[in-house]
């Protein structure tokens with residue numbers, strides 16, 4: 001069994017897009033929720049929605065749609081700030097309380113924007129513990145331009161503030177690292193998003209098969225805006241951010257569908273219950 005997390009955020013949230021926004025930040029992605037639910041429903045898959053909290057102010061119905069359709073809600077910060085951005089650690093307790101109110105206390109898991117959990121933001125884990133969170137999925141055990149912790153374990157482990165990359169038997173939070181692929185001795189991220197759009201499907205499928213063979217879950221992610229790019233406004237980006245954000249974006253939905261047709265995926269809490277974690 002593998003795990004699917006959908007990072008539900010709006011067109012103005014991705015880190016690579018933020019510096020180039022010139023128009024009003026008006027939410028549009030809520031319009032794609034029904035199409036995403038349909039994709040999951042037809043494949044009989046439950047998923048976890050890591051939601052950027054501020055979206056619930058404009059569209060509180062997103063919470064009901066997620067829960068009523070048998071999925072789970074989790075936290076992706078209130079405004080999609082990187083954890084290592086200045087003063088964010090002081091704001092985070094209030095953000096957790098705010099999201100708890102907005103989501104009826106249903107969130108038990110967290111994912112850092114741009115996978116920005118690293119040595120500079122290890123304070124996160126203590127705060128999650130204090131707020132009774134039970135899992136996190138912010139670590140990519142391979143290096144990319146924007147993130148990555150290549151020393152991290154590949155299967156789920158108990159994470160702590162002093163042990164971000166290895167099991168700590170006293171840790172209270174379960175970390176679900178994102179799936180990676182070993183390629184001629186090098187580790188590359190292979191867990192969805194840009195990598196699902198860019199890597200040949202054969203490699204992505206082999207990645208999942210490899211995790212299944214080793215009896216650990218392949219943890220995958222996809223963004224709301226990748227599944228419903230029709231609600232993404234035209235944004236003029238320089239070459240590289242444009243490539244990373246939009247390359248093959250129209251193929252993301254069908255590729256995700258193909259994975260859901262071929263492999264078993266479920267949500268995080270469901271996985272933890274089934275596997276007594």
Ligand SMILES: [Zn+2]
Pocket residue numbers: 007009013014076080112113114
């Ligand atoms: Zn995000």
